[in-house]
Amino acid sequence: MMFGRFLLVLCVFLAPLRALAAAPSDLPSLYFVCAAASEAAYGGELPELLRARLAAAGWQIASYETPGYKGTVGRFFHMVRRSEDGGETHLIAFPGTERGSDVWTNLRLGRAAFGGTTPAEFLAVRDTRVTECKETPLVHRGFLDYCQAALFTDALPAYGNRTAGEVIADELRAHPAAQVFLTGHSLGGAAAVLAAARLSDMGxxxxxxxxxxxxxxxxGNGAFVRRYEGRFILHRVVMRGDPMKDVLAAPLGFQQFGEREAWTPARSVAKFPHAMIVYVDAAIRRLYDAYGGDNAFLFLMGTPNRAEGRMLYVAPIETALDETLAEDAPYMTAVLRDALHVRNAAVVFAAGSGGLSEEGLLSGLNEHLAAARAAGAEEMVAYRIAGAKIRDAHETYRLTLERAVYDMDGNLIAAGSHSARTGTLTPIETVLYLLAQD
Incomplete structure (x- = not known):
């Protein structure tokens, strides 16, 4: 599939992308890649971190937004990964609510008719008089205008002066073995469902x-569900306590459909069940639960290699966390190990536990130095993750990532620490943010 220039704003594990291309039934990988894509579509610290890592890895980046009906601004991210054998995995991510225009889009609660097989017909059906005929598919007017503006209204130069939706549909029909993955959070998720329905109507x-x-x-209403259920694969991830899933059921009579995947937020982030960072956090946990901390996928591709090819020995990663954060510790250390693995051309992780700051510092240091020399390492690094709840701040924590680097004679040659509050990031995500500052 050749879609011209592509947008790629995505934090990914390398292996999940390969698994996604080869085996979409690998749900932990699928959910993580889509969650990361949906988060990266927003503005903020975590999306900025994700975009930088992918740009450094050589991914092509472009963005699209087009004005629509009554001030609606349709936005989408077209993401692609090309494998060494020439295969491609395509992802369309729609941002959720973050602009004033998005708020007004959400508040436009009128119902619009949904149907047609071409962009011109889509608009004609949308503008017909809404009837109460039970077999007329009706959808949220604001969501429809958002999706319509993004993919099915304006001809874009990057898509050969056609709408992006037309090009995507043509490419998929011409390549029956290909797939496109559509994703989004909140408003973006609604747009993803409507986009899939439109592409289905285009054959x-x-x-x-x-x-x-x-x-x-x-x-949409019951007629929309009856017409489109089964016409695309729909994984609907819902966090326990997230109110958005039912918000339009009563006032508009809309219905959910698709395969429902129920998740539970971690104790450390339960205050924010609708936030996309919480979905990303849960996706990371589920990925590591499925594949194990020592065998999980490589993270943050494209980070500069600080070791410049030298062998690095990493002592056991220590944690000093309060009770609420204790359940996050295995995931924090796992993502930190994976990030270090990618960051260094050659790295050896110490077996077992027992960090350098525990009792018996000298004996522990000598033991790890001996193991580092045996591995041919030129430097040894020790990391410690500390975290505690901030007083009078509900579910907000101060995390610190400490680093100490030793030469093979046991001399401390470098040390540093970085700290940050959680809130805009979950504790697991904050560890990765802190490593990026190191």
């Missing part, structure tokens, strides 16, 4: 359309 078979939404509201 794309169900098996080529894979949709994963996070905390997305229902988009």
């Amino acid at each position: 794309v078979p169900a098996e080529q359309l894979v949709v994963t939404t996070f905390g997305a509201p229902a988009v």
Whole structure:
């Protein structure tokens, strides 16, 4: 599939992307990649970190937004990964609510008719008089205008002066073995569902359309569900306590459908069940639960290699966390290990436990130095993650990442620490943010 210039704003594990291309039934990988894509579509510290890592890895980046009906601004991110054998995995991510125009889009609660097989017909059906005929698919007017503006209204130079939706549909019909993955959070998830329905009406078979939404509201009435259920693959991820999933059921009579995946937020982030960072946090946990901390996928591709090819020995990563954060510790150390593995051309991790700051510092230091020399390492590094709740701040923590570097004679040659508050990031994500500052 050749889509011209592509947008790629995505934090990914390398292996999940390969698994996603080869085996979409690998749900932990699918959920993580889509969650990361949905988060990266927003502004803020974590999305900025994710974009920088992917740009450094050589991914092509472009962005698209087009004005629509009554001030609606449709935005989407078209993401692609090319494998060494020439294969491609395509992902369309729609941002959720973060602009004033998005708020007004959400508040436009009128119902609009949904149907047609071409962009011109889509607009004509949308503008017809809404009836109460039970077999007329009706959808949220604001969500429809958002999706319509993004993919099916304006001809874009990057897509050969056609709408992006037309090009995507043509490519999928021409390549029956190809798939496109559509994703988004909240408003973005609603747009992803409507985009898949539009592509289905343009003749794309169900098996080529894979949709994963996070905390997305229902988009249409019973007639919409009856017409489109089964016409694309829909994974609907819902966090326990997230109110958005039911917000439009009563006032508009809309219904959810698709395969419902129920997640539970960690104790350390339970205050924010609708936030996309919480969905990303849960996706990371589920990925490591599925594959194990020592065998989990490589993270943050494209980080500069500080070791410049030298062998690095990493002592056991220590944690000093309060009770609420204790359950996060295995995931914090796992993502830190993976990030270090990618960051250094050659790295050896110490077996077992027993960090350098524990009792018996000298004996522990000598033991690890001996292991580092045996591995041919030129430097040894020790990391410690500390964290505690901030007084009078509900579910907000101060995390610190400490680093000490030793030469093979046991001399301390470098040391440093970075700290940050959680809130805009979850504790697990904050560890990765702190490593990026190191």
